[in-house]
Amino acid sequence: MKDFLVAMMVLLTPALAQSKIEPKVELGSIFLKSDGQPRSVAVVVEEGAVIHDFIASYSILDFISKGDLEFHFVAVDKGLKTDGLGKAKFMANTSLDEIPNPDILIIGGIVNMELMQNKKFMSWLKRAYEGSEYTISICSGGVLLAATGALNGKKAAVGIFSRKFFEKFGGVNVSKSVYVDGKLLSASGISGGTEVAFELIEQISSSKDLPKAVSLMLEFTPSHKYDVGDWSNAPKTIKDLVLNINQQLGFPNP
Numbered sequence: 523m524k525d526f527l528v529a530m531m532v533l534l535t536p537a538l539a540q541s542k543i544e545p546k547v548e549l550g551s552i553f554l555k556s557d558g559q560p561r562s563v564a565v566v567v568e569e570g571a572v573i574h575d576f577i578a579s580y581s582i583l584d585f586i587s588k589g590d591l592e593f594h595f596v597a598v599d600k601g602l603k604t605d606g607l608g609k610a611k612f613m614a615n616t617s618l619d620e621i622p623n624p625d626i627l628i629i630g631g632i633v634n635m636e637l638m639q640n641k642k643f644m645s646w647l648k649r650a651y652e653g654s655e656y657t658i659s660i661c662s663g664g665v666l667l668a669a670t671g672a673l674n675g676k677k678a679a680v681g682i683f684s685r686k687f688f689e690k691f692g693g694v695n696v697s698k699s700v701y702v703d704g705k706l707l708s709a710s711g712i713s714g715g716t717e718v719a720f721e722l723i724e725q726i727s728s729s730k731d732l733p734k735a736v737s738l739m740l741e742f743t744p745s746h747k748y749d750v751g752d753w754s755n756a757p758k759t760i761k762d763l764v765l766n767i768n769q770q771l772g773f774p775n776p
Contacts, residue, residue: 552727553590555625560592564624564650566663567595567614568632568643572606575630575660575715582719586736594621598643606633618646623653626722630715631661631681638669648672656722659708660715668693677701678708682753682776683768697752713744 553561565580583591597603597614604611627650637643648670651657659667661681667673668691677694679701688695699714700707702721709718720733720742727733750756753776768775 547727547729547732549586549588550590552732553587560590561625561655562621563591563593563626563628564596564616564621565593566597566627566629566632566647567603567612568597568634568637569603570606570632570634570637571603571612572631572633572661573610573612574712575663576628578712578716579628579630579658579660579719579722582716582736582740583722585740586723586732591626594624596621596624598640606631618642622646622649624650625655627651627654627657629657629659629663629666631663631684632666635662635665637666644670654705656705656707656725658718658722659706660718661709661711662687664688664693664708665691673706676706677703678706679710679714680708681711683774685776686774697754716742 555561563580563583565576567576580593584593594616595612595614596616596618598618600614600617602611603614629647644666647666651667651670651672657667659678659680662684664673664678664680665684665687668678668688671692674692675694677696678688679696679698680688680693685695696708698710700709700717700721702708702725707718707721707725709715720737723733723736724730750760753761765775767773
């Protein structure tokens with residue numbers, strides 16, 4: 523019996539030792555490039571940018587990166603910009619010319635669709651996307667990307683009010699909150715704009731546990747109380763109410 527117990531302890535000791543090892547990460551190196559330099563992140567904050575689209579991805583990534591990521595708030599011209607709702611202000615501290623090739627591009631919804639007529643901005647956006655290592659698009663940000671011609675035939679998630687325009691420019695809408703296709707990480711709306719940051723953390727760190735740990739630290743525990751699904755399967759009464767609100771706000775119908 524004694525010999526049997528000794529043999530079992532020999533077999534189990536490595537497993538027991540392994541179970542006591544605490545998972546660790548080295549903040550300050552996870553998001554660095556192979557040459558040891560911080561990745562550059564261009565967050566598009568042009569006039570009319572919808573602040574709740576881009577702010578979650580930026581703040582989550584900045585929270586965990588510890589200097590591994592170098593953030594630039596980008597617009598055609600530097601200066602104070604106004605949120606799409608016309609009240610909040612934020613500062614564009616970097617012009618397009620100063621960051622032609624960001625490692626990571628973040629573009630949220632922008633109410634100012636006149637940007638499509640701005641050749642300088644659209645040329646920069648296409649070049650920045652094509653040269654990026656990762657791109658996060660949220661809501662109508664995907665429409666602007668598609669309008670550059672860079673997403674022809676490519677699948678992405680966009681907001682319900684933007685899908686017709688997205689497909690008009692050659693994109694293929696995917697009815698999901700978050701959709702990952704290679705380097706393009708797209709989100710359809712506010713909740714997806716938060717979740718997509720965790721997707722990027724997993725992509726860069728190659729760790730499924732790290733985004734979960736960050737989610738726990740930030741207490742990201744969305745309630746399903748108000749979840750009615752996608753436009754395709756939401757209750758008719760709720761969709762009718764959305765159409766009524768759209769009419770009052772001047773939004774296009776899905």
